[in-house]
Amino acid sequence: AQTVTQSQPEMSVQEAETVTLSCTYDTSESNYYLFWYKQPPSRQMILVIRQEAYKQQNATENRFSVNFQKAAKSFSLKISDSQLGDTAMYFCAFMKGFGNEKLTFGTGTRLTIIP
Amino acid sequence: DVKVTQSSRYLVKRTGEKVFLECVQDMDHENMFWYRQDPGLGLRLIYFSYDVKMKEKGDIPEGYSVSREKKERFSLILESASTNQTSMYLCASRDSPSVEKLFFGSGTQLSVL
Numbered sequence A: 001a002q003t004v005t006q007s008q009p010e011m012s013v014q015e016a017e018t019v020t021l022s023c024t025y026d027t028s029e030s031n032y033y034l035f036w037y038k039q040p041p042s043r044q045m046i047l048v049i050r051q052e053a054y055k056q057q058n059a060t061e062n063r064f065s066v067n068f069q070k071a072a073k074s075f076s077l078k079i080s081d082s083q084l085g086d087t088a089m090y091f092c093a094f095m096k097g098f099g100n101e102k103l104t105f106g107t108g109t110r111l112t113i114i115p
Numbered sequence B: 001d002v003k004v005t006q007s008s009r010y011l012v013k014r015t016g017e018k019v020f021l022e023c024v025q026d027m028d029h030e031n032m033f034w035y036r037q038d039p040g041l042g043l044r045l046i047y048f049s050y051d052v053k054m055k056e057k058g059d060i061p062e063g064y065s066v067s068r069e070k071k072e073r074f075s076l077i078l079e080s081a082s083t084n085q086t087s088m089y090l091c092a093s094r095d096s097p098s099v100e101k102l103f104f105g106s107g108t109q110l111s112v113l
Helices: none
Strands: A003-005 A009-013 A020-023 A022-025 A032-039 A045-053 A064-069 A072-081 A088-096 A107-112 B004-006 B012-013 B018-026 B033-037 B044-050 B065-069 B072-076 B085-095 B106-111
Touching: A003 A088, A003 B085, A009 A020, A020 A088, A020 B044, A022 A072, A032 A064, A032 A072, A032 A107, A045 A072, B004 B085, B012 B018, B018 B033, B018 B106, B033 B072, B044 B065, B044 B085, B072 B085
Parallel strands: A009 A107, B012 B106
Antiparallel strands: A003 A022, A020 A072, A032 A045, A032 A088, A064 A072, A088 A107, B004 B018, B018 B072, B033 B044, B033 B085, B065 B072, B085 B106
């Protein structure tokens, strides 16, 4: 079974600074996908970024980027120029293969952006 | 945009009651999921459904059942609610050929007293 570990239950950072959230996973699969989801106080889960394991290039979405280290099974999220609206729970998730597969989530990191 | 609607945002029930949590999606998605979210435990999968009348157990199915009679609706049933089922319940859907993302509802915070 796959496991996803987020070792930072809470983090805080000053507005406009850069913050990195950690995620490690354990799998024997070779074909899989990794995701970061954001859950603001509204409770609506939002996909932030996704990474295919077969791609060596790290995914980037505006201020959000990942550092995907396949050999180390590490998938960290970097938020640049952090904004107050980035305050949320962030969940790392894993999905094997393609199609009718479930997502396995980590325990989450509560990120607070300080004005 | 895809909309996933959960029937209640907050729900309070008594121990032993039969509880129905309803989820409806409007984009003809084949896959639907029920997760529960607890502090320090993240999201854990209860049940999922690949298509109408199909269901698969997730990681924590004990004490729950599901029903999917129509493609757009996926119901989670607590046959006899217990206090340890007090939690946030999140429904999600996905168009099966796509791995792009899950679409989530806004969650139901269930309290069992």
